[in-house]
Structures are given as C-alpha cells and as structure tokens.
Amino acid sequence: MRLAYLIGLIVTVWTGTASSLDVEEYKRLEGTGERVLRILSTGDLALFSPFLASFHARNPQISIEYSVVSSGELHRAIRDGANVDVAISSAMDLQFQLVNDGLAKSYRSAQTASLPDWARWRDQIFAFTAEPAVVVISAERFQGLPIPETRQEVISVLRDNPDRFKGAIGTYDVRDSGLGYLFATQEARSTDAYWRLSEVLGRLAPRLYCCSGQMIEDVANGQLALAYNVLGSYAAEQAANETSGRVQILRMQDFSNVILRTAIIPATAQNIAAAGAFVDGLIAAGQGNRPGSWALPLLDHTPETTSPGFGPIRLGPALMIYLDPLNKRAFLEEWENAMVQRQTP
Amino acid sequence: MIATTSLGRKLTLLLAGVAALLSVLSWSMVTGLARQAAERTQDNVLSASVTTIAETLRTEQGEVRLELPYSAFSMLGAISQDRVFYKVVAGSRLLTGYADLQVPSGYGPDQGPGRVRFATGSYLGEDIRMASLTRFVQAGNSPVPVTVTVAQTRYGIGAITSDLSRHAAGLSIAFFLVAAGLTSLVARASLRPLKTITADVARRGPADLSPLHHKAPAELAPLLDALNRLMVRLGQSIRRSEDFIAEAAHRVRTPLATVRVQAEILLRATTGDAERQRLRQMIRAVDESSRSAGQLLDHATVVYRAEALARDPVDLGEVARQCAHALEPTAAMRDIALRIETQRAIVRGDPILIDNALRNILDNAIKYSPDDTTVTVRVLKDVETVRVSVTDQGPGLGNGAVEHLTERFRRGCNVEGIVGSGLGLTIAEAAIQAHGGRLELGKGPEGQGACVSLILSA
Amino acid sequence: MRYLLVEDNQELAEAVLRRLAMDGHAVDHAASLEAAKDCLAAADYDLILLDVMLPDGDGREFLAQSRKRLDVPVIMLTARSQVSDRVGALDQGADDYITKPFDFSELEARCRAVLRRRGGSAKNEIALGPALFDPLSGTLRRGETKVDLRSRESRLLEVFALNPGQILSKGQLMDRLFTFDSAVTENAIEVYIGRLRKRIEGMGFQIETVRGLGYRIEAQSP
Secondary structure, three states, rough: OOOOOOOOOOOOOOOHHHHHHOOOOOEEOOOOOOOOEEEEOOOOOOHHHHHHHHHHOOOOOOEEEEEEOOOHHHHHHOOOOOOOOOOEEEHHHHHHOOOOOOOOOOOOHHHHHHHHHHHHEEOOEEEEEEEEEEEEEEOOOOOOOOOOOOHHHHHHHHHHHHHOOOOOOOOOOOOOOOHHHHHHHHHHOOOOHHHHHHHHHHHHEEEOOOHHHHHHHHOOOOOEEEEEEHHHHHHHHHHHOOOOOOOOEEEEOOOOOEEEEEEEOOOOOOOOHHHHHHHHHHHHOOOOOOOOOOOOOOOOOOOOHHHHOOOOOOOOOHHHHOOOHHHHHHHHHHHHHHOOHHHOO | OOOOHHHHHHHHHHHHHHHHHHHHHHHHHHHHHHHHHHHHHHHHHHHHHHHHHOOEEEEOEEEEEEOHHHHHHHHHHOOOOOOOOEEEEOOOOEEEOOOOOOOOOOOOOOOOOOOOOEEEEOOOOOEEEEEEEEEEEEEOOEEEEEEEEEEEEEEHHHHHHHHHHHHHHHHHHHHHHHHHHHHHHHHHHHHHHHHHHHHHHHOOOOOOOOOOOOOOOOOOHHHHHHHHHHHHHHHHHHHHHHHHHHEEEEEEHHHOOOOOHEEEEEHOOOOHHHHHHHHHHHHHHHHHHHHHHHHHHHHHHHHHHHHHOEEEEEEEHHHHHHHHHHHHHHHHHHOOOOEEEEEOOOOEOOOOHHHHHHHHEEEEEEEOOOOOOEEEEEEEOOOOOEEEEEOOOOOOOOOOOOOHHHOOOOOOOOOOOOOOOOOOHHHHHHHHHHHHOOEEEEEEEOOEEEEEEEEOOO | OEEEOOOOOHHHHHHHHHHHHOOOOEEEEOOOOHHHHHHHHOOOOEEEEEEEOOOEEHHHHHHHHHOOOOOOOOOEEEEOHHHHHHHHHHHHOOOOEEEOOOOHHHHHHHHHHHHHOOOOOHHHHHOOOOOEEOOOOEEEEEOOOEEEEOOHHHHHHHHHHHHHOOOOOOOOHHHHOOOOOOOOHHHHHHHHHHHHHHHOOOOOOEEEOOOOOOOEEEEEOO
C-alpha cells in the first residue's frame, strides 16, 4: 500500500525483516520452542529488560527478539509490512495512524477488556503506560534562581538571565523526533504559551536532540541547564541513577502533556498467540500486576485522578491532524521560524 | 373420545402468533429507525467535519492552501471509534489525504457547489460513508474547484444499531411474553362458557335429561341445541326401552292374571277335594312364577340403577312410612299389626332403590310372620349412620349361617310352604351396598323373631 | 258397591267381572280410556280398577289429567316391574296399586283399605238378623252394642253374610280366608270359627255346624 502523503521521506523497499532497520539496541532471549516473538519498540532496553525477563520466565518456550528503533523508523517499518509481531511506541499519533489505516490486527482478551475506554481503540491499540512530559533542570545551574512552576515562569527566568542560559537549553528536534513533534503539536494546540516560549528558547540558541536520554544525560553532566519536554519515565530513571542530586524534575503546573505508550499487533504479525500474550502482559504490568519487573510508569498512575484537565492525549482520529503533510509543513515552518532561524542571527 | 388439538391451545397459539408477529415487526421497525437515526447522526458529523475543513480553504501566492482543524477530526472521534479517511483535491491535483479514496464525482440535481453531498462506498475493504464539499477557490486567474471529502467507516452505526436492536429485541420479547400471558387469559375467558356447559353436563345425574338452559355465546348455540336434541332423543330411546320391558311384562302377566282369577272362580264352584287341591297348586304355581319374574326384573333394575347411582336427598323416615303403608293391607289380611316408629333422617341416594330394599325386607318379614303378630319398623339415627330395622315375631332366621341368606336364591331352612324366590334379601343387599351401606341380620329384642337392619351413613 | 274396571284384556276383564259379581258387586267394564270416560260420565262409581297399559293411552296419564274432576278411589292394575312403577303410580294420584297377577283376596283387602281411608259408606252394611255388619270397617252393631272384629274374623263373617243360609265347607272357607302361599290346615278354620262365635254372642245370630258338611249362619230363634 502506498500512501501519497509520505512526502519528505525516501520511499525505501524494505525486505520485511527487522535486521534491515536502523536498530539502536537489540536483545534476543532464547526460548525452548521454535516460535520467535519479534518486537519493535521505541522503549530503551534499560527500561524494558526486567519486563522482558519476567515475560520470558513465564513463557520459556517463546524466543524473543526485542529491537529498539526510533518512532519514525518503527512507523515506516510497519507501514512497509515488516515482519513484526508487536509494535510498541510512545508516538501515539503514528501508532494511531497505523491502526486507522488498517495496519493492525484486532485482539480481545480478559486483559484488554479490563482497560478503560480511553486506553484502547477498536481493540487494536492498547495503552499500557501514561507518561507526562516534564522539564528537567540542573539544580546547580539554577542556583540562586527561583524554580519555575509554570511556562510563564520558565519564560520569565530565561528572559531575565539570557547569559546564564544561552546555549544551555535543550529540547527535541521536532523535525527528527516523532515524540518531540507530538509533544510540540499537542502543546501548541493546548496553550498559547508554547509559541512565546519557543520564541524565548530560539533566542537562547537551543540545542536540539533526537531523544530524551541524551538530553537528560547532558543535564546530569552539566552541559544543559534545562531540558524542555522530556519523557518523564526516562527522567525519573536518570534521576534515580543520579547520586549528585543535580537533576531535578519539574512538572509544569499550568499544563502538562501526558502521552500513552501503546502497543499494536501489526496486520502482518506471524505469531499472533504470542503477540497477544505479550500485549496481555504489558497491560497487566501497566496496571501494577507485575511488581518488580516494571520500570515504567503505571497506566492508572495518571494525573487524571489527581489534577483534572491533565488527562492523557486522547486516542482518536484527531491525532492524525498534525500528521497531515500540509499541516506538518505549516507547523514545521512556524517552528523553524521560532527556533532555528534565531540561532544564527 | 378422541381429543384432537385443544381449542384453547389453538386460540392461544393463534393469538400468541399474532403477538410474535407484532413483536418481530416492532423489533425490525425499531432496528430500522435506529439505523436511520445513527446514519443521520454520522452524516451530520461528517457534514460538520467537511464544512470545517472547507472553511480553511484560501489562496496564498496563487496557491490553494488549507489546514485541517483539530476539531474536524476530534468531532468524528467523539461519536464512535470509526476509522477516518480524507482527501482534498484541487481541480485534478491531490492536495492531501488518501489518494486512492474513490470519491464519486459530479453533483446531483439538487447538489451544487457549497452543498455537502454524501455517498456510500468502500475503502480498504471496509464500508464507508463519505461527505464531500466542493468550493471554488481563486487560484491564479481562474477559480479552481476544490473538493474536500471526509469518510468514516460504519462500525459505530452497526454498534449503535445492534445495541438498540438488542434493547428493542428485549422489549419485543417482554411485549411478547406479556401478550402471550394475556392471550392465554383471554383464551381461557372466552372458553369459559364451554367449560360451564361441560361442568353442568358432567354434574348431572344419569336420569337428568332435561334441556340445558345457558346463556351461550352465538358460536356455542348450535352445540347447545344439538346437545339438547340429543338429550331429547336419548330420553325418548330410554322411554322406548322402558316401554318395551313394560309391554313384555304386560303381555306375560295379564294372561297369568286371567288364569289366576279363573282358577279362583273355579275353586269356589268346585266341591271335590282333589280338584280343589289341584286348583290351589295351580294358583300357587302362577304366584310363584310371577313373583320370581318380578323379582328377577327388580334385581336387574337394581343392578342397572346402582351403576350410575343418583345422590338425591332421601328421608328414610318417610320411605319407611310409605312402605309400611303400602304393605299394610297385606299384613292386615293376616291380622299382622305394623308398628311404625320413624323420624326424619336424610341420606343421599336413589329413593327408588332404597324404597325397594326396604319393601323387600318388610315383605319378607310379613310373609314369614305368624298370624296375629306384630312387625315393627324403626328408624334410628345417630351421628354417622341411619338404621332402619324391621323386627318380626316369627320363627327367626334359623340357626344356619345367617350371612348366606342374602345370597341369590338362598332361602332360610325353616320356610317350607311359603312362596318365595329367595331373591328378596339379595335385592335389598345389592341396593344398600350400592349406597355404601350394609344389611345386618339378627335376632329380635328378646331373642325371638328376626331383626333385619338396613344401615346407611347419614 | 259399584266398580268400574278399565282393562283391555277381554279374558282377564271377564274373569275379574265374574269374580267381583260373586261377592255381590256391580261392575262396569271399559276396554279403553274412551269407554272409561263414557262410563264415568254416565254413572257414579265407588272404586275404579285402572289398568296401566291401554290401547288408547297410559292409565297413569289419564289419571293425572282427570284426577281433579274425579273424586273416586283408584287402584292401578300394573304388569310392570315393582321397582320402577310404585312411586310413579302413586305420584300420579292413584290410591293404591296391585301387580298382576293378583291374589283376589289381596285386591279385596286393598279395595277395603282404600274405601276405608276415603271415609267408608254405611250403605254397604249387611243385615244379620237384628244386627248390622259393616265389612269395610269390620264392625258389628246391634242397637247400642258394637263389636269390632279383627280382620280374619271380619272376612269370615263376610263370607257367611254374603251366603246366607248356605252351607260352606271348611275347604271353601279356607280358600276365602287364607292366601294360597300359606300352608294352613282345616284346623285353622275351626280355630277362627270358635273365635267368631265368641264375638257374635248376643248379636242375635249364630254360626251353626252342619256335621260332615260345614258351617252355616242362622238367625237365632228368639
């Protein structure tokens, strides 16, 4: 199936195997049986390893191949019919579009039925974590300054201290990162502070990243004073490993995106039974039923219950709006105007 | 009797069938309406969505521009979990969306530009509903027609429809059950006159052939008529057979009577002892045969009547009084006094049979009593039973086995010289046993004479 | 006494007629209901003997229809079963009934009983010397003296009264006095003659023994 709006992307004919992808991390767990469960995921091994081990212990006959790719890579691979049994991504919009375009299989079980309505769509896409976007700062670099709690306060502190923050601000390069693009578009839709903040950031020569991990690392090692829109789960993991206490996680009080990490079983999946079991395991773990093996946030640990209005981004056709090439082009133009062109005044 | 299909069941089934038909009809109507409503809702939302997108159409530097507003798709996501496809075409050039979405082109007679048009089709193997809107946008020198199409799968309609359909089915089933329940009530109510007539016929005694008088519904009037005509014919036929028996008896007995009277006359006129003796024997033979015939006939009648026993209230005191009264002349001929001690005592039964039993007992007592003695008839009553006892001052029932006396043709061993067939007590016992009573044979009060008692439950 | 016999069987009717005439009764015979109606219109009767089955109808129905205008005792003659006929006959207004073939003495007894119930009649008294005998009630009167005879005594006296001056043998008396189903000897007659003689003492007549022949009633020589 060829879709005309895949502009800006070089259409490549994939051979249909994970090996032809640009794989960042790879792990294989050998099973006793012949069946191999191929998982394509945007989740770092560091986060998923305990769960994989636990799943493998429960299903020793299944061999598991776990490949970590970027969300864009994953989207392309599924669209091109790669031999994948489960696709896990935090880029909800891309995942949703795959489902909408009929590239996912339906799957029903007692576990999927236990999900709340907002965490699944058409029995084809299943959310298993709810993760907020956060701001990570270096406590060291913020010394003597008030800790901002809203975007307006972030704008104020950055504008008031341009010297201290110049070149020390990090955020996603939304042109590369699917998750970054999702955060940006959803934020732009939800709060008018986004464009003002982007203006301020653009003047401070921001450093643009592809992934949350690198950004947090740079905060930890002091290269960055502030990383904007970082996936909370990575930040929390980093903060836990960090002993110096430099990394501080801030959750914006005016508005905060919550994304749902989702799994789908692609229409081309070969090993459907194992894929279903894996999805069931993810859902069970996301609901807190696999303590000890789960390093990710829980699905029902969402701010939905604690602070109203901070609900997760809805799974629905509206997610596809910003994937439309015309819309995307317009958005990126505006973003570049704010962020990139100011870099080289 | 052969019972074919029950009328009540037939009626119930018929009405229930109608109810079922109505249930199915209403269910399919509700389902159809639900589908229509759901379709209209989807059309409205698709129309709103496509309109929202079309409103963003504009020209920038000679180029057609548009953006998809967030609300255009979020409204589609709000009503159902249906997949969404879209396409924007300017002239013949695809601006954005799903290129291979087949949109019917052209306008209908009442669909011009600026009007949303709908179509049903299929995409990616799914049924879809499409809304399209065409607007002309000035691009360069000439206006270009830009067609915005938004399509949605129809799962939601199916889900809403099947949900409503399930509810409607539930309601229809409930309606049907209620209707079926009412139906059986109605059927029972309309068949009640039939039951009343049946019960009336069943309740009747065997001899009651009077016509039925009921306010019957028009449908039952012919049945009632036929029943009444049957009763009349039955009554006639019974009367005819009774007449036949009577005629037969008449034919036999009348000549016998003639013989007897002639013999008596002859006896008066004859003086020779030997001839007189022969005449007496003749008379006795006539008496014996007529009595036997009568008692055989009586016995048969008792057996016949006992089979379908009437249960009328009978005053035993009155029966005893009348019996004694009827036999009084016979007793008086031999200077036998009849003493009657009766009281009112009602039992249920056939008065003719009870009268016959008592008359046989009393007749026996008179027959076997010596001249110048007394026969006493007493009616005694206690809580549960009524006893009619006939006591004589005769020779008693002898020392033989008393219970054998009621066997057919068995006579006491001390009754030589008295005309009798031996059926009297048998008839009496059969008649009383038919009433659930019994006959008791014993000695008189001072050990003298016989006492025959007839015992019935009160 | 005047009887009306309604009986269609000619032989039986003739025999009954003859037998009743022997006792000094006047009897008319009707062979049908029509004839009976004619007789009833022409004469008064003391008693009607009515057969049940007649060529032109049922005796019981005739009785039920004419009972209101007919104030005469009726005895039904029936050949039917006793069980079913009894109640019916009496219900239709008969005074009594008797089943064919009948013992004539029983018929007489029933006739007497019916007549007695209806109030009797003095005209049937028979003169015996100075005394008057009413066979219906069994009373014997001479002036102020009155004797009530018992049933058999009364019958015995009646036999003598209806045959004044005749010698009646023991056998004849026995046949008149006893039913044929009882085994009695001629000694019984002697017993009853003895009793009757005691009862009629002083009544101005006596029963004489005619040795070897029988008995005879005779007015006492003053």
